[in-house]
Amino acid sequence: MTCEYWASSSVNKTIPIKVVSATEDHAIRFHQVHLEDMGRVRTRKICSIDDEVVPQEEIGKGYELTKDELVPVTDEELDEMPLPTAKAIEIVAFVDADSINPIRISDSYYLAIDGQIAAKPYTLLRKALERSDKVAVAKFAWHNRERLGLLRVRDDAIVLHAMRWPDEIRSPDSLKPKDVDLDDEEIERAVQLTDTMALDDISGFRDEYRDALEELIEAKAEGTELPEPAEGEERETGKVVDLMAALNASVKAARESRGEHGDQDATVHTMQPRKKTPAKKKAATARKTTTKTAAGKRTARKTTTKKTAAGKKRSAS
Incomplete structure (x- = not known):
């Protein structure tokens, strides 16, 4: 892949690069098993029409137009679609970092040079980003989709943050609480x-749940006693905080x-909580009275039903 941008000399600069994931997933994952014999439970791909298992080579893509109509789309058709950024990260603008909504930022990747020939233009772009205090907005292709990206410098490396398109961000207007005093x-x-x-460094935080889960798995694998919760770790539930x-x-x-x-x-x-106004108390009392009346009616109906059913049984016998 290449990274393309325009230098001050109005000459297009192309940097051969490699995209390397900037994060690692340390989550502990489980398999689904049959509890009686610990056999693995696997997902089978079944055709909804003939109820047969479908092999991977016979599985394709289809877009649902309506509930009963699908349009097939092949991998070859997707590969032939015009996508200028198919093999390049194209820088389209430079903006202030504060202008980017953090919600739009997704996965992160390091951009590493692909060969020594890329060292100079890579360093030039990195220095320009550092000195200007700006970030670069770029377009690139990823898994048959054109994506929007953000380039910034971290620890002498250029980082590519995948970004969501503007129309993929929901408005929080409906979530705002009502005015309070x-x-x-x-x-x-x-x-x-x-x-x-306040803290200046948060690098010391750890995933304590994962640590405890690793101890649990190790104890079960070795057949030893399960670790007990440390003093003060047990939390009472069901209480209002x-x-x-x-x-x-x-x-x-x-x-x-x-x-x-x-x-x-x-x-x-x-x-201090506000006291209820007389109007509110009246409304609350009315609701309670209505609830009691409804409950009484339901109880009366149940009693009548039981008596009728008992009478029928005696008559039948």
């Missing part, structure tokens, strides 16, 4: 919490971890 003191306490929990108390505890713990003492500033203002 907040005073400056409440907002200031929330800001105080962010300050006390007091958010303000949790914030107070977080602020206090953060201060103590930094050697700070004293609770005078480690208190989050508690919001």
